[in-house]
Amino acid sequence: xxxxxxxxxxxxxxxxxxxxxxxxxxxxxxxxxxxxxxxxxxxxxxxxxxxxxxxxxxxxxxxxxxxxxxxxxxxxxxxxxxxxxxxxxxxxxxxxxxxxxxxxxxxxxxxxxxxxxxxxxxxxxxxxxxxxxxxxxxxxxxxxxxxxxxxxxxxxxxxxxxxxxxxxxxxxxxxxxxxxxxxxxxxxxxxxxxxxxxxxxxxxxxxxxxxxxxxxxxxxxxxxxxxxxxxxxxxxxxxxxxxxxxxxxxxxxxxxxxxxxxxxxxxxxxxxxxxxxxxxxxxxxxxxxxxxxxxxxxxxxxxxxxxxxxxxxxxxxxxxxxxxxxxxxxxxxxxxxxxxxxxxxxxxxxxxxxxxxxxxxxxxxxxxxxxxxxxxxxxxxxxxxxxxxxxxxxxxxxxxxxxxxxxxxxxxxxxxxxxxxxxxxxxxxxxxxxxxxxxxxxxxxxxxxxxxxxxxxxxxxxxxxxxxxxxxxxxxxxxxxxxxxxxxxxxxxxxxxxxxxxxxxxxxxxxxxxxxxxxxxxxxxxxxxxxxxxxxxxxxxxxxxxxx
RNA sequence: GCGCCCGUAGCUCAACUGGAUAGAGCAAUUGCCUUCUAAGCAAUAGGUUACAGGUUCGAGUCCUGUCGGGCGUACCA
Numbered sequence: 362x363x364x365x366x367x368x369x370x371x372x373x374x375x376x377x378x379x380x381x382x383x384x385x386x387x388x389x390x391x392x393x394x395x396x397x398x399x400x401x402x403x404x405x406x407x408x409x410x411x412x413x414x415x416x417x418x419x420x421x422x423x424x425x426x427x428x429x430x431x432x433x434x435x436x437x438x439x440x441x442x443x444x445x446x447x448x449x450x451x452x453x454x455x456x457x458x459x460x461x462x463x464x465x466x467x468x469x470x471x472x473x474x475x476x477x478x479x480x481x482x483x484x485x486x487x488x489x490x491x492x493x494x495x496x497x498x499x500x501x502x503x504x505x506x507x508x509x510x511x512x513x514x515x516x517x518x519x520x521x522x523x524x525x526x527x528x529x530x531x532x533x534x535x536x537x538x539x540x541x542x543x544x545x546x547x548x549x550x551x552x553x554x555x556x557x558x559x560x561x562x563x564x565x566x567x568x569x570x571x572x573x574x575x576x577x578x579x580x581x582x583x584x585x586x587x588x589x590x591x592x593x594x595x596x597x598x599x600x601x602x603x604x605x606x607x608x609x610x611x612x613x614x615x616x617x618x619x620x621x622x623x624x625x626x627x628x629x630x631x632x633x634x635x636x637x638x639x640x641x642x643x644x645x646x647x648x649x650x651x652x653x654x655x656x657x658x659x660x661x662x663x664x665x666x667x668x669x670x671x672x673x674x675x676x677x678x679x680x681x682x683x684x685x686x687x688x689x690x691x692x693x694x695x696x697x698x699x700x701x702x703x704x705x706x707x708x709x710x711x712x713x714x715x716x717x718x719x720x721x722x723x724x725x726x727x728x729x730x731x732x733x734x735x736x737x738x739x740x741x742x743x744x745x746x747x748x749x750x751x752x753x754x755x756x757x758x759x760x761x762x763x764x765x766x767x768x769x770x771x772x773x774x775x776x777x778x779x780x781x782x783x784x785x786x787x788x789x790x791x792x793x794x795x796x797x798x799x800x801x802x803x804x805x806x807x808x809x810x811x812x813x814x815x816x817x818x819x820x821x822x823x824x825x826x827x828x829x830x831x832x833x834x835x836x837x838x839x840x841x842x843x844x845x846x847x848x849x850x851x852x853x854x855x856x857x858x859x860x861x862x863x864x865x866x867x868x869x870x871x872x873x874x875x876x877x878x879x880x881x882x883x884x885x886x887x888x889x890x891x892x893x894x895x896x897x898x899x900x901x902x903x904x905x906x907x908x909x
Numbered sequence: 910g911c912g913c914c915c916g917u918a919g920c921u922c923a924a925c926u927g928g929a930u931a932g933a934g935c936a937a938u939u940g941c942c943u944u945c946u947a948a949g950c951a952a953u954a955g956g957u958u959a960c961a962g963g964u965u966c967g968a969g970u971c972c973u974g975u976c977g978g979g980c981g982u983a984c985c986a
Contacts, residue, residue, distance in 0.1 A: 407967095420966070671986055697986095726979070802946090805945055
């Protein structure tokens with residue numbers, strides 16, 4: 362496999378060689394960018410402008426000196442131009458493009474992979490919904506984003522584990538058990554009081570019915586809710602796992618918060634912090650001196666009831682992750698949890714861990730729109746649309762795509778009606794359609810041609826062909842970039858550009874019916890496009906169909 | 910009050926470390942199917958990037974302030 366971004370590295374190298382003539386005190390950072398306008402070439406650098414001040418000269422004059430001192434391989438670069446206020450624009454030689462096209466085909470399913478995170482062990486924690494009900498579209502963004510970020514990191518060489526963190530010991534779960542108990546008694550025709558703030562969803566009744574089917578009335582005299590809670594947890598986790606699997610999400614581990622208590626880690630965490638004088642008792646509660654870290658208030662770690670707040674196990678959990686030797690622990694959560702993050706960082710830092718090894722992917726809320734109005738979801742009140750219902754309507758590919766197409770940083774408006782309508786004209790189909798089209802053409806090419814020699818790619822001269830190759834070459838950097846920023850939507854933007862470049866090519870250039878030499882070269886080009894589409898869709902966890 | 914995020918075309922959203930003429934999709938208008946899938950292509954129209962300052966060769970992007978929206982700011986998770 363060829364090294365990624367070879368062209369940008371090459372350009373940076375030859376430019377830095379030319380810069381030696383200036384005897385600069387420090388090596389400037391050489392930026393190579395993709396121009397927006399085709400007239401501005403295939404790559405550009407602003408280096409002359411950034412050197413204007415230190416060299417006390419005008420940028421265009423500096424650019425001229427740099428270009429004069431530039432030694433480059435004409436097999437790679439066909440032209441170097443100075444333009445605008447002092448940009449230096451480069452044009453790629455066609456031979457270079459053909460070589461790269463060949464290397465895409467050689468790399469195949471590996472094209473786009475890079476090694477920036479090689480040998481990094483990364484834990485991505487996501488979903489982490491307590492098992493109180495089915496996964497809803499509210500959880501969808503978390504689930505799909507977490508899984509896709511994990512895939513992106515894998516594409517940059519990291520060894521990734523996916524973990525689901527949950528707590529089955531809290532108040533939520535107790536109320537859940539009581540809710541099932543009440544439905545159970547109701548179904549048996551007995552008096553039952555539905556708990557205040559109980560879970561009203563129909564699935565609670567289903568769980569109760571399952572208990573009746575298995576054990577009859579045996580539990581009617583149960584002293585507390587625990588057998589009901591256990592059954593509910595089991596059923597709901599089975600449901601959640603099914604939903605995740607349907608979305609092509611595979612967890613490596615489920616981490617139960619309770620184990621932190623059983624292993625004494627909670628106690629240990631508090632004692633360690635106390636030894637550092639960061640913890641004190643007041644009003645029967647245990648406080649964490651977060652004012653030491655610049656917060657305006659200290660934070661309760663253990664309530665006067667003796668029950669820890671969620672911050673304490675959170676700190677212990679992150680310490681546990683780092684104890685397991687991960688180089689990076691990524692948490693995926695919604696903007697509403699952002700406030701807890703500094704406490705966790707301060708906690709693990711105080712315990713002697715490197716907080717740099719913990720990072721978060723924060724996404725903004727999904728605004729569900731139903732019947733044209735914002736719809737407030739509540740698992741407890743049974744106001745929700747489940748991910749399974751959504752996938753029944755639009756399928757898993759559309760579901761994943763929908764959650765990935767926007768930057769995590771923006772509020773995602775999820776209009777149920779529109780998502781259903783979208784069935785026929787969803788943007789994801791545009792990408793899949795391009796892939797299916799290529800597959801279809803390749804099937805026909807195989808029937809009608811019998812190529813004997815190696816393809817001669819140099820017959821690819823049409824602007825649509827050249828654009829297509831140049832577009833594909835951006836893929837590795839795009840993936841690395843998306844991984845670095847943990848923003849999968851960059852990959853979608855790229856794939857839309859590629860699919861669009863392909864459909865233009867499809868309309869401009871035929872394969873079938875052309876003479877053998879041209880048909881073969883175009884077939885190789887189409888094969889490469891299909892490969893890149895497959896690779897990109899694979900990162901997104903979306904299928905690349907052979908026909909539609 | 911304080912903290913974080915957001916404000917870009919009628920709508921939903923792009924725009925990598927600050928770069929050259931701010932882009933797509935949907936909606937609108939107009940062409941294009943005896944030819945590899947029209948789930949498509951080409952073209953037109955649509956903008957004071959909320960507002961006001963500042964930084965600089967250059968700002969949608971960085972800084973300050975104002976307005977508007979979301980989320981936090983619990984001995985809830």
